[in-house]
Structures are given as structure tokens and as C-alpha cells.
Amino acid sequence: MLTDKIIVAENLTKKFGDFTAVDNVSFTVNRGEIFGFLGANGAGKTTAMRMLCGLSKPTSGKGWVAGFDIWKQSEKVKKNIGYMSQKFSLYKDLKVWENIRLFAGIYGMKDKEIAVKADEMLNRLEFINERNTLVKQLPLGWKQKLAFSIAIFHEPQIVFLDEPTGGVDPTTRRQFWELIYHASGQGITVFVTTHYMDEAEYCNRVSIMVDGRIDALDTPAKLKQQFGVLNMDEVFQQLARHAKRSG
Amino acid sequence: MVLKYLIEKEFKQIRRNSFLPRLILIFPCLIMLVAPWIVNLEVKDIGLNVIDHDHSTYSGKLIQKIGSSGYFRITDLSGSYAEAMQSIQSNESDIILEIKLGFESDLLKEGSTQVLIAANAVNGTKGGLGSNYLAQIINEYSTEIRENFQPLPNTAIPVIDVVPQNRFNPHLDYKVFIVPAQMVLLLTILCGFLPALNIVGEKETGTIEQINVTPVVKFTFIIAKLIPYWIIGFVVLSLCFVIAALVYGIVPTGSLLTVYLFAGLFVLSYSGIGLVVSNYSGTMQQAMFVMFFFTIILILMSGMFTPVNNMPQWAQIVTIFNPLKYFIQVMHLVYLKGSGVWALCSQFIALLGFAVFFNTWAILSYRKKA
Numbered sequence: 194m195l196t197d198k199i200i201v202a203e204n205l206t207k208k209f210g211d212f213t214a215v216d217n218v219s220f221t222v223n224r225g226e227i228f229g230f231l232g233a234n235g236a237g238k239t240t241a242m243r244m245l246c247g248l249s250k251p252t253s254g255k256g257w258v259a260g261f262d263i264w265k266q267s268e269k270v271k272k273n274i275g276y277m278s279q280k281f282s283l284y285k286d287l288k289v290w291e292n293i294r295l296f297a298g299i300y301g302m303k304d305k306e307i308a309v310k311a312d313e314m315l316n317r318l319e320f321i322n323e324r325n326t327l328v329k330q331l332p333l334g335w336k337q338k339l340a341f342s343i344a345i346f347h348e349p350q351i352v353f354l355d356e357p358t359g360g361v362d363p364t365t366r367r368q369f370w371e372l373i374y375h376a377s378g379q380g381i382t383v384f385v386t387t388h389y390m391d392e393a394e395y396c397n398r399v400s401i402m403v404d405g406r407i408d409a410l411d412t413p414a415k416l417k418q419q420f421g422v423l424n425m426d427e428v429f430q431q432l433a434r435h436a437k438r439s440g
Numbered sequence: 441m442v443l444k445y446l447i448e449k450e451f452k453q454i455r456r457n458s459f460l461p462r463l464i465l466i467f468p469c470l471i472m473l474v475a476p477w478i479v480n481l482e483v484k485d486i487g488l489n490v491i492d493h494d495h496s497t498y499s500g501k502l503i504q505k506i507g508s509s510g511y512f513r514i515t516d517l518s519g520s521y522a523e524a525m526q527s528i529q530s531n532e533s534d535i536i537l538e539i540k541l542g543f544e545s546d547l548l549k550e551g552s553t554q555v556l557i558a559a560n561a562v563n564g565t566k567g568g569l570g571s572n573y574l575a576q577i578i579n580e581y582s583t584e585i586r587e588n589f590q591p592l593p594n595t596a597i598p599v600i601d602v603v604p605q606n607r608f609n610p611h612l613d614y615k616v617f618i619v620p621a622q623m624v625l626l627l628t629i630l631c632g633f634l635p636a637l638n639i640v641g642e643k644e645t646g647t648i649e650q651i652n653v654t655p656v657v658k659f660t661f662i663i664a665k666l667i668p669y670w671i672i673g674f675v676v677l678s679l680c681f682v683i684a685a686l687v688y689g690i691v692p693t694g695s696l697l698t699v700y701l702f703a704g705l706f707v708l709s710y711s712g713i714g715l716v717v718s719n720y721s722g723t724m725q726q727a728m729f730v731m732f733f734f735t736i737i738l739i740l741m742s743g744m745f746t747p748v749n750n751m752p753q754w755a756q757i758v759t760i761f762n763p764l765k766y767f768i769q770v771m772h773l774v775y776l777k778g779s780g781v782w783a784l785c786s787q788f789i790a791l792l793g794f795a796v797f798f799n800t801w802a803i804l805s806y807r808k809k810a
Contacts, residue, residue: 248652248808268655295445295448299446
């Protein structure tokens with residue numbers, strides 16, 4: 194399956210006026226892998242991700258997600274992906290269960306199917322007692338886990354996660370990565386951005402973005418070898434040292 | 441049905457809001473109970489200065505009749521016009537009535553005479569309506585005289601009398617006029633501002649991002665935003681009907697269903713405007729100000745306060761594009777005249793056109809992709 198390219202980006206560029214947020218980026222993501230998308234603040238990670246999700250129009254370049262053209266078939270792309278934005282964006286004035294029902298409904302699932310699957314999911318998360326809690330009353334870690342679970346509720350081919358563990362405590366972070374592995378085990382390709390270099394070690398392959406360009410892309414092991422260092426943190430430091438933009 | 445889930449969500453959000461349900465119920469009650477007493481088009485207590493040069497029985501009777509009409513307060517009996525002007529200058533009087541010397545003899549000999557009415561038009565409504573009332577009283581008085589007075593056959597002068605008859609609102613009760621207009625105002629504000637703040641509100645909280653990344657169809661999304669305000673419009677209107685009937689005893693001469701039909705179209709078009717504004721706005725503040733701007737202009741140009749026919753030609757042309765104008769016309773025609781749907785065909789077509797136009801625009805201007 195490794196030859197199956199689920200995301201293909203060719204010379205993707207996004208300019209905001211004079212500012213080039215994403216500069217001629219090309220890469221591929223294989224089906225089923227966990228792909229880490231690293232970079233400092235302002236390196237262009239979110240912008241690149243938004244273009245792939247059909248939320249932002251590229252200035253130039255091409256891209257295919259789940260076999261669909263991001264220019265012409267962005268609504269078809271959207272049917273096949275899940276997305277969790279950096280800023281928590283579920284409805285805080287709806288209950289946990291109501292958020293699940295809303296998004297599952299939008300993806301075309303039926304009432305019965307939603308009810309059964311939602312209970313199963315809430316049980317797995319040990320969330321069942323919070324079924325009727327307003328989302329705004331949940332602690333951040335729980336919110337993030339819920340947002341992720343809703344993003345994959347409709348069983349997409351790929352899930353895009355934008356700094357899903359930002360501001361979350363180490364225990365919850367660990368639990369979150371267990372969820373990611375569980376989803377990956379079910380065949381969902383994971384595309385994740387992060388600042389935490391220990392998390393980069395959990396990925397099958399990582400890319401490191403500096404100033405809108407991808408400066409390195411390989412497995413964590415090979416990157417460490419290539420830069421002659423012991424951990425991903427040092428790889429990142431070496432690359433980020435040359436960055437002109439700062440966060 | 442994706443629509444079902446989206447509408448369900450809108451209603452839950454409205455219900456959970458700490459402010460909106462109260463606004464939707466209390467605001468109409470307050471406006472309907474208070475505003476008709478404040479927005480008073482009737483003019484009373486007009487200060488009248490009489491200059492009676494004639495000092496005759498007939499002039500005396502006329503002054504007495506005016507004084508007992510209930511509209512006028514005779515402030516002074518001046519000796520000259522200059523003196524009377526003084527009292528106008530000092531704001532003691534609003535209108536001068538000058539009865540010339542020979543008033544009685546002219547009336548008896550010629551069968552007709554003249555009086556002078558001069559009104560202070562600084563307050564245009566008071567001046568205009570006041571001199572109108574005065575003219576009516578004098579007119580009545582002259583009819584009375586003519587009935588009591590049998591002139592000699594050869595001195596009889598045929599007099600053409602103008603008999604004003606206020607059709608459909610015989611007593612010119614301003615409440616019958618203002619209450620339906622208040623209903624239009626309420627629907628405009630509630631069903632225009634709430635949708636205008638809705639989509640942009642989702643932009644501010646960031647939830648729109650999670651919606652935009654789903655395959656939801658633009659049409660479905662906009663319709664789901666529209667329908668809740670449509671239903672709220674019906675609730676508000678029904679509340680207004682009840683208050684108008686119970687408190688003011690005002691019920692439409694025509695059919696309630698006709699009012700509902702046109703209200704439905706009107707709310708669709710005005711909510712459509714709200715959604716368009718919301719789509720183009722980046723912040724709720726911006727949406728609010730843009731809505732204020734348009735709503736105030738549209739209300740001023742709707743004929744609610746000043747008749748459209750009194751506006752300059754260019755303004756009258758602008759009002760062709762004002763949905764409020766058509767709905768106010770419908771409300772007045774149905775409430776006062778009892779017009780049916782067939783008589784309101786042009787208003788129906790206009791409102792339908794606005795509803796289609798603005799909602800199409802709302803769908804097209806909603807961008808899922810930046």
C-alpha cells in the first residue's frame with residue numbers, strides 16, 4: 194500500500210499580498226501513514242493544510258487529496274477528510290452528543306447509525322457520563338479528544354490535525370496519541386502538525402517547513418542520521434536556525 | 441436530510457442563548473404596548489390667537505365653536521395682526537385666526553365671506569394639521585348658518601361644498617395607522633438583525649471553519665439559517681396580532697392569512713439582506729453598523745412616517761427597491777381597507793422578487809473557501 198499516494202502536492206504556493214506563506218511546496222503522503230508536518234510558528238503549516246482541505250484557494254500549484262483535485266473537486270475532497278482546526282471550533286453551546294449528531298448528520302449519516310456509533314465512541318473515550326454536558330464546560334484536554342473523535346466519526350480516508358495537542362497536559366497528550374494510533378490502525382491516514390518534537394518521533398515520516406518551504410522530509414530515523422544528531426529536537430534546531438521569519 | 445440537523449442546531453443555539461429568547465418575546469410586547477402611545481400623530485392643545493375685528497354675534501359664535509372643539513386653546517384675543525404675531529414669536533400661540541370687519545354683514549348680504557388663518561409651521565405637523573382642523577370647523581359652521589338662514593330667492597348663491605370623508609379610517613384614528621406599521625418595524629429589526637449577526641458570529645467563534653470543511657451544500661446551509669428566523673417572524677407577528685386585538689381592539693378588516701402570506705415573503709427578503717450583510721462582514725460590529733445604516737434608510741423611505749408621494753422624484757424611484765414600502769402598503773391596505781390577495785398582486789410580485797434576489801445573493805456570497 195505504500196505506493197498508494199493519498200495526498201499529492203505539486204508546487205503549492207499561497208501568497209497574501211507580497212507575503213508568500215507557502216512557497217512552492219511539493220510532497221506526497223502515503224495511504225495509512227502518520228505524517229508529521231513540522232515547522233516553527235508562521236512557517237506556513239496551517240496555510241498549506243487549509244489548501245489541502247479545500248478551505249483556502251492556492252495561488253498556484255496543484256494538489257490531489259484522496260484522488261480528488263483540490264482545485265476542481267474540493268467538495269469531493271471534503272467528503273473524504275476529517276479536519277480538526279488549531280482553534281477549537283465545535284459548538285460550545287451544544288452538548289457533547291449534539292455536536293456529534295450535528296456533524297455526523299452533515300456527513301450524511303442516519304439517526305440510528307449515529308446513535309449507536311456515538312454511544313460506542315463515548316464509551317471507548319470513557320465519556321459516556323458527559324454525553325449531555327455542554328461542550329464549553331469540558332476541560333481543554335477533553336475538548337481536544339472530542340474534536341478529534343468527531344473529525345473521524347464519519348470514517349474519512351484522511352484526518353488533518355492542526356496542532357491538536359497545543360496547551361494540553363502530558364498525560365492527555367499521551368492519551369491523544371493513543372487515539373491517533375487507534376485511528377491509524379483502522380486505516381485512516383493521519384496528517385498532523387505539531388511543535389512537540391517527542392511527538393515527531395511517533396510519526397512514520399515527518400516534513401520540516403522553514404519559511405514556507407519544506408527543508409527536510411523523511412522518517413525520523415533517517416533525518417537524525419542525516420543531520421548526525423540523537424533526537425528530532427536537534428534536527429529541528431539545526432533547520433530552524435536559518436529561518437528568517439520568527440513566530 | 442442534512443437540513444434537519446442544521447435547523448435543529450440553530451434552534452438549540454437560539455434557545456440556549458441567555459438573551460435571544462427574551463429579546464424575541466419581550467421586545468415585541470414592549471414595542472406594541474408602549475410605542476402606539478408615544479408615536480402620536482394627533483395634534484391637540486393648539487394655541488389659537490383670535491383677532492376679531494367684527495365683534496358681531498356670528499363671529500362670537502364661531503369663536504365659541506372653535507373653543508369647544510377640544511383641539512384648540514384660545515390663548516388671546518388680540519387687537520391687531522402685529523399683536524398676534526408677538527404671541528406667535530413668544531411661542532404662546534400656534535395659529536392666528538383673523539376675522540375681518542364686516543364678517544357678519546358680508547355673510548348675511550353676500551352669502552359668503554372670508555377669514556384668514558396663519559399658522560406657525562416651525563412644527564410642520566402641528567401647523568398643518570391645526571389649520572386643517574380649523575378650516576374644517578369653519579366649514580361646518582358655514583354649513584350650519586346656511587341651514588338656519590333662509591335667504592331670499594334672488595340672493596341665493598349656489599355654494600359648492602367640499603365634504604371630506606376619511607374612508608376606511610373614518611375617525612382618523614392614528615393608532616389604526618401606527619399599530620400595523622409597528623409590526624412591520626418589529627419584523628424588520630428582529631428578522632433582519634438576528635440573521636445578520638448569525639453567520640458572522642460563527643466566523644468570530646471559529647465554528648464556521650468546522651462547517652466549511654464539511655461537504656455541506658451552500659444552499660442547504662443558507663436555508664438552514666433562514667428558516668429559524670422565518671418561524672420566529674411568525675411567532676412575533678402572532679404575538680403582535682394578539683396585543684393589537686386585545687389592547688387596542690385593532691383587527692384587520694381583511695384576512696389574517698393575507699397578512700401572514702405577505703409577512704412570510706417580507707421576512708424571507710429581509711432576512712436575506714441580513715445574511716448577505718453577514719457574509720460580507722468580518723466582525724459582528726461591522727455587520728451591526730451596516731445593518732443599521734440600511735435599516736434606517738429603508739424605514740425612512742418606506743412611507744411609514746412620511747408618505748412616499750411626498751418625497752422628491754428621485755427618492756420615489758429609490759423606494760421601488762425598498763421591500764419595506766410594499767409590506768407597509770400591504771399592512772395598511774389589509775388592516776384598514778380589507779384588501780385581498782388579488783388586489784395586492786403587485787406587492788406580492790415585488791416581495792417575491794426581493795425574497796428570491798436577496799437569498800440567491802446570500803447563497804452566492806457565502807464562501808466556503810477563502
